[in-house]
Amino acid sequence: MTDTREPLRLGTRRSRLAMAQSGQVADAVSRVTGRPVELVEITTYGDVSREALAQIGGTGVFVTALRDALLKGEVDFAVHSLKDLPTTQPDDLVVAAVPVREDPRDVIVARDALKFTDLPSGARIGTGSPRRMAQLNAYARSHGLDIATVPIRGNVDTRIGFVRSGELDAVVLAAAGLKRIGRGDEVTDFLSVDTVLPAPGQGALAIECTAGNADLVAALAELDDPFTRIAVTAERSLLAALEAGCSAPVGALADLLADGQIVKEMRLRAVVGTTDGTRMVQLSTTGPVPETHDGAMALGRELAVEMLAQGAAGLMGERAQ
Numbered sequence: 001m002t003d004t005r006e007p008l009r010l011g012t013r014r015s016r017l018a019m020a021q022s023g024q025v026a027d028a029v030s031r032v033t034g035r036p037v038e039l040v041e042i043t044t045y046g047d048v049s050r051e052a053l054a055q056i057g058g059t060g061v062f063v064t065a066l067r068d069a070l071l072k073g074e075v076d077f078a079v080h081s082l083k084d085l086p087t088t089q090p091d092d093l094v095v096a097a098v099p100v101r102e103d104p105r106d107v108i109v110a111r112d113a114l115k116f117t118d119l120p121s122g123a124r125i126g127t128g129s130p131r132r133m134a135q136l137n138a139y140a141r142s143h144g145l146d147i148a149t150v151p152i153r154g155n156v157d158t159r160i161g162f163v164r165s166g167e168l169d170a171v172v173l174a175a176a177g178l179k180r181i182g183r184g185d186e187v188t189d190f191l192s193v194d195t196v197l198p199a200p201g202q203g204a205l206a207i208e209c210t211a212g213n214a215d216l217v218a219a220l221a222e223l224d225d226p227f228t229r230i231a232v233t234a235e236r237s238l239l240a241a242l243e244a245g246c247s248a249p250v251g252a253l254a255d256l257l258a259d260g261q262i263v264k265e266m267r268l269r270a271v272v273g274t275t276d277g278t279r280m281v282q283l284s285t286t287g288p289v290p291e292t293h294d295g296a297m298a299l300g301r302e303l304a305v306e307m308l309a310q311g312a313a314g315l316m317g318e319r320a321q
Helices: 016-033 064-071 130-142 156-164 175-180 214-223 226-241 293-309 312-316
Strands: 008-012 037-041 077-081 093-097 106-110 123-126 147-150 170-174 205-210 250-259 262-273 280-288
Touching: 008 016, 008 064, 016 037, 016 077, 016 156, 016 175, 016 205, 016 214, 064 077, 064 093, 064 205, 093 214, 106 156, 106 175, 123 156, 130 147, 130 250, 130 262, 130 280, 156 170, 170 175, 205 214, 226 250, 226 262, 226 293, 262 293, 262 312, 280 293, 280 312, 293 312
Parallel strands: 008 037, 008 077, 123 147, 123 170
Antiparallel strands: 077 205, 093 205, 106 170, 250 262, 262 280
């Protein structure tokens, strides 16, 4: 029987992507609670600022307004792209669920349906991400390709519009975002994670509510995917240990390695580099799948310590350039 109580209020950014992914979460929450869910649109600083994310700090610019609305009781829960969340969690808020992750890879949308390696000499590739710039430039340098990475901002329509107008030869976007808004067919090339590691948490969502709302925390927890959570916990622990924000040139991905149907091990790969791709620190570690939150945190910290020992901190210092 459908619950007749007031609808649950879901706080979301106003962008088309945020609305799409929040709508999908709303449907899932409605199924597990039996209550209707209404979307409450909230404008964040990151949505209205025209500055490059690396210039305004990146960390939290899409999150703070949603969290303020939660703490003021204006919404019951909020949906974030996990890669936008600062790595330190406020005591009075809890990430109640991390649902099954969408494809974490980056993709190219290029003119004439070109693949990345088929782009012409001197190709202009748009991205607002120092992480993507660093890895694309490093790959091009090591494979004798001549590309120019061009900083851009804007929503999916704006970015793809640069290609359609001929201003750019290609743009780099997240596979998950395009799939969630039903535009996956515009992808001309999927970038292997061996070429470009995604942002920590890319492709995953975080469903957050106040820690004191025990009933809602328990209901939302039904949407949690333990494997996704353990993977992104390791990735974000690495990011935190590097003391890097979400706009820093850090890529990380935790893969779950299965033997048949049984997940046996987790491999955590990470990269830090200068945006011109001339200096990179790239390491990985493989071990048993962590069974606890603390275990996943330790895995990320340990790899970060190794990266710092190889000079990673000096490369991140240039992230705002």
